[in-house]
Amino acid sequence: MSAASYLLPYDFSPITVLSFALVLGLYGVALLRLPEADRPGPGRIITFVAGVLLCYGVMQTRFDYYSQYMFFVHRGQHLILHHLGPILIALSNPLPILRFWYGRLGPGAHRMFRPLGLVYRILQQPAIASILFVGLIYFWLWPPIHFDAMLSRQLYWLMNWSMLLDGLLFWWLIFDPRSPAISNALGYGKRILLLALVAIPQMILGAWIVFSRGMVYDVYEVCGRAWPMPPETDQLLGGLLTWIPPAMMSILGILIILRRAMHEDGKFTSRKTVTEGPAS
Known part of the structure; x- marks a missing residue:
């Protein structure tokens, strides 16, 4: 296969292609029409486009083929989507x-x-958002459900889209740029608590997959693997991808929130000092 052929969809989905094209198109048009003061800077634009293209890449390139025939690639796919x-x-x-x-x-x-x-406000309730975030991972990795999802085109697309949309909802709740001090955005302490809470069950699930003695997901035995890799190695790598990277992303998220909180506290302290004057 040529290098360009790896960029072509393995399982072409017009809805998926149109959805991503529409998102990038609307984003580009808005950039051109927004006043310069409101326009995102180059770093934010690159970050947005990179996030969208990564999600597109694991859904509509040759990567999607390998994710259907290798468990650890599938876990990498959901790591990006979620x-x-x-x-x-x-x-x-x-x-x-x-x-x-x-x-x-x-x-x-x-x-x-x-x-x-x-519906959005209900799903963004902290308890509902965190339960849904972890619950979807457990649901789609429940062996009987996972078996059916990997053999059904409709379930497979439902699985991937549900992971992407839920990931967008959860991480927007965490990284909402609005200040909790002047809006109804979730407080920084609660955001940190949510990140810590959702990391624990993901680590438990990943560890269970890693240390399972038998084959947990035999659907890859039924369909065959894309590469001649021992099933135990495939499952081990998939478990590690379920265990370690999500936990590291929770830690990274906590550090980002702490930085925002300290930066905001510094700004409010400076404003108070300027308004009230130096203490006598």
Whole structure:
């Protein structure tokens, strides 16, 4: 196969291609029309595009073929869809883009979006968001469900899209750029607590896969593996990808939130000093 052929979809999905093209298209148009003061900087633009392209790459290139026939590649696919891609998109802070397009919707469109807004607010409740975030990982890795999902095209796409959308919701809750001091955004302490709580069950699941003596996911035996790798090695690598990288991303998220909290505290302290003057 030529290098370019690896960029072609293994299982072409018009909805997936159109969805990603629409997201990048709307983002680009908004960038051109936003006032310079509101326009994201080059770093944020690159971060957003990288997050979107990573998610596209694991869903609509040859990578998707290997993820269907190697367990550890599949775990890498979900690591990007549920963690890395959404993290980059959330850190890029696309809020000005969203506000730009929302402001151009008419009253009728606003009324149509109200039910979605209600669903969004429910899903962004901290307890619901964290349970859903971890619960989806456990659900799709439950061996009978995983077996069916890897053999059913419809379930397979539902699995991947649910992981991506849930990842976007969770990491936006964590990295919401609005300050909790002047908005209804989740407090920094609660964000850190959520990151610590969701890391524990992921580590437990990954460790269970790593130390399981038998084959947990025999669907890869039924369909055959893309490479001549021992099944035990494939399962070991998949378990490690379920165990270690998500925990490291939670730690990284905690460090980012701590930095934001300290930076914001410093700004408020400076403002208070300027307003009240030096203490006597």
